[in-house]
Amino acid sequence: MSAERAMVLLAGKVHPRVRERVEAEFDAVSIDAADAGMMSDKARSRIRGIASGTVISAEFIDSLPNLEVIANFGVGYDAVDVAHAATRKVMVTNTPDVLSDEVADTTVGLLLNTLRELPKAEAYLRAGRWAAEGAYPLTSLSLRGRTIGIFGLGRIGLAIARRLEAFGLPIHYHTRTQRSDVVYTWHPRLIDMASAVDTLIVIVPGGAATEKVVNADILNALGPQGVLISVGRGSTIDEPALIAALADRSIAAAGLDVFADEPNVPQALMDLPNVCLLPHVASASISTRNAMADLVVDNLAAWLDGRAAVTPVPECAGLDRKPS
Ligand code: NAP
Numbered sequence: 665m666s667a668e669r670a671m672v673l674l675a676g677k678v679h680p681r682v683r684e685r686v687e688a689e690f691d692a693v694s695i696d697a698a699d700a701g702m703m704s705d706k707a708r709s710r711i712r713g714i715a716s717g718t719v720i721s722a723e724f725i726d727s728l729p730n731l732e733v734i735a736n737f738g739v740g741y742d743a744v745d746v747a748h749a750a751t752r753k754v755m756v757t758n759t760p761d762v763l764s765d766e767v768a769d770t771t772v773g774l775l776l777n778t779l780r781e782l783p784k785a786e787a788y789l790r791a792g793r794w795a796a797e798g799a800y801p802l803t804s805l806s807l808r809g810r811t812i813g814i815f816g817l818g819r820i821g822l823a824i825a826r827r828l829e830a831f832g833l834p835i836h837y838h839t840r841t842q843r844s845d846v847v848y849t850w851h852p853r854l855i856d857m858a859s860a861v862d863t864l865i866v867i868v869p870g871g872a873a874t875e876k877v878v879n880a881d882i883l884n885a886l887g888p889q890g891v892l893i894s895v896g897r898g899s900t901i902d903e904p905a906l907i908a909a910l911a912d913r914s915i916a917a918a919g920l921d922v923f924a925d926e927p928n929v930p931q932a933l934m935d936l937p938n939v940c941l942l943p944h945v946a947s948a949s950i951s952t953r954n955a956m957a958d959l960v961v962d963n964l965a966a967w968l969d970g971r972a973a974v975t976p977v978p979e980c981a982g983l984d985r986k987p988s
Pocket residue numbers: 739740741760761763767815816817818819820821838839840841842867868869870873874895896897921922944945946947
């Protein structure tokens with residue numbers, strides 16, 4: 665007689681490779697949102713793991729008495745109540761490193777598109793305006809001569825810094841703790857870095873500590889030649905303050921991959937000419953998303969098999985296993 669397979673919940677929007685592997689390796693159940701009311705008591709009591717692409721609240725965690733692991737699809741895990749999970753001895757994992765180069769590449773592309781208006785120039789060509797009206801106007805902004813400030817010099821921030829260093833640009837950064845392995849200029853205060861640079865790249869995690877910290881004061885400090893590139897989480901930016909700063913040219917331009925209320929992007933932002941907008945695609949290549957998917961399932965398989973998680977989030981590193 666074969667042993668009963670562990671039950672894993674596919675919660676929210678799930679990558680096809682996660683679904684395929686979870687269905688092959690576990691007993692699987694799917695729900696569109698992490699809502700305990702969508703499942704019977706019996707189903708809830710069988711669930712030992714979650715492959716997550718949605719908000720996982722404390723209440724939802726408490727509704728699953730035998731939950732052991734939440735494997736988050738993404739390196740950012742601000743959607744999971746990790747503090748509560750840890751108190752319940754529920755392991756939380758994420759998908760670091762496998763996406764850092766992809767996200768860094770996209771960030772540099774977004775920065776160049778914002779400064780040199782490449783999407784607009786292509787639209788101009790496709791509309792037949794090059795032949796009809798002549799050359800696309802010269803851009804007022806350039807990457808040349810810029811000073812880069814990176815808010816968050818972790819795995820992805822460092823990959824961005826290495827790329828922009830190769831472009832010949834000076835690099836500054838703001839984190840809570842100074843790194844000992846880089847020679848870039850560290851600023852203990854974000855406002856001081858914003859005053860010292862003209863290009864602010866935001867790649868910090870979301871959550872309470874970074875909520876709306878890029879506000880009107882930071883944007884004013886960046887100045888009229890200032891460019892904001894946001895690829896971390898939309899919650900870090902005070903969006904109304906950004907819209908006002910772009911409209912009155914307190915800063916010159918912005919490039920955004922993340923938003924406060926995805927997938928809803930404020931119309932006021934879309935109406936502005938000096939902003940380049942992407943629909944949260946920084947990691948969105950087939951190869952990188954497949955690597956993230958494999959890491960999600962590898963984490964579930966390891967923890968549910970009694971082994972160490974492959975990539976536990978820092979809050980759960982060293983977590984004691986739930987007594988069985
Ligand atoms: P990481 O390695 O953990 O790096 C985070 C960095 O942010 C560290 O340098 C950390 O330094 C700094 N930081 C954290 N909290 C801070 C605070 N309150 N004030 C100042 N600095 C702070 O993470 P990562 O792998 O680079 O990923 C970063 C984030 O990017 C993710 O959490 C996710 O939200 C976002 N992301 C977005 C996309 C996308 O598709 N747009 C893709 C991947 C990731 P200290 O701890 O020293 O402060």
